[in-house]
Amino acid sequence: MRGILKSSAITLLAIFALTVEGRAGDIKGKVTVQGLKSAENIAVYLDTIAGKDFPAPAQSVTMDQKSLKFVPHVLVVLKGTTVDFLNSDPVGHNVYWPSISGNKKLAHNLGTWPQGQKKSFQFNDLGGGRLLCNVHPEMAGYIVVVPTPYFAVTEKDGTFDIKDVPPGHYMLITWSEEGKPTSQAVDVAATGASVNLTVKK
Numbered sequence: 001m002r003g004i005l006k007s008s009a010i011t012l013l014a015i016f017a018l019t020v021e022g023r024a025g026d027i028k029g030k031v032t033v034q035g036l037k038s039a040e041n042i043a044v045y046l047d048t049i050a051g052k053d054f055p056a057p058a059q060s061v062t063m064d065q066k067s068l069k070f071v072p073h074v075l076v077v078l079k080g081t082t083v084d085f086l087n088s089d090p091v092g093h094n095v096y097w098p099s100i101s102g103n104k105k106l107a108h109n110l111g112t113w114p115q116g117q118k119k120s121f122q123f124n125d126l127g128g129g130r131l132l133c134n135v136h137p138e139m140a141g142y143i144v145v146v147p148t149p150y151f152a153v154t155e156k157d158g159t160f161d162i163k164d165v166p167p168g169h170y171m172l173i174t175w176s177e178e179g180k181p182t183s184q185a186v187d188v189a190a191t192g193a194s195v196n197l198t199v200k201k
């Protein structure tokens with residue numbers, strides 16, 4: 001009897017430990033800006049996590065060219081993600097980027113293609129790149145390639161929500177079109193975390 005009770009208790013403990021291990025919370029926060037036009041479209045992501053390697057996602061994501069705009073304006077992807085650049089306009093669009101995080105060796109021109117067609121590219125280098133179209137100089141969007149699947153882009157009011165982050169100690173990084181990169185340590189509990197960040201010009 002005692003043996004059964006003891007093994008039941010151990011089983012319960014094991015289940016509890018598994019539950020805690022498997023639990024994940026959201027990092028919810030707000031970015032406040034100083035000297036920037038807007039707190040919208042700022043990428044917020046977790047930096048490299050020691051001992052964790054994230055495989056390239058099997059699913060590709062779409063960056064649309066619609067009404068002479070890149071949609072979304074800022075696309076954040078995990079390293080290794082394939083991005084489908086789709087032309088939804090009745091005019092030809094070109095897509096190129098002059099550098100990734102200032103590295104001109106990572107410049108690339110995908111060419112020009114008509115409505116309804118797409119061209120794909122796998123982003124294996126970390127960093128932010130400005131996406132341009134040589135047919136329409138007013139078009140500009142951004143790709144931000146990050147090391148973890150834990151990222152978000154801020155809403156108009158600067159709020160963001162990074163979903164399903166396992167408990168732990170991390171470094172939170174921001175990337176923005178106009179501001180300096182920001183980093184801030186964050187402790188995520190099983191219930192998640194709440195953070196405030198300031199991005200300066």
Ligand SMILES: [Cu+2]
Nearest residue numbers: 093133135136
């Ligand atoms: Cu264009």
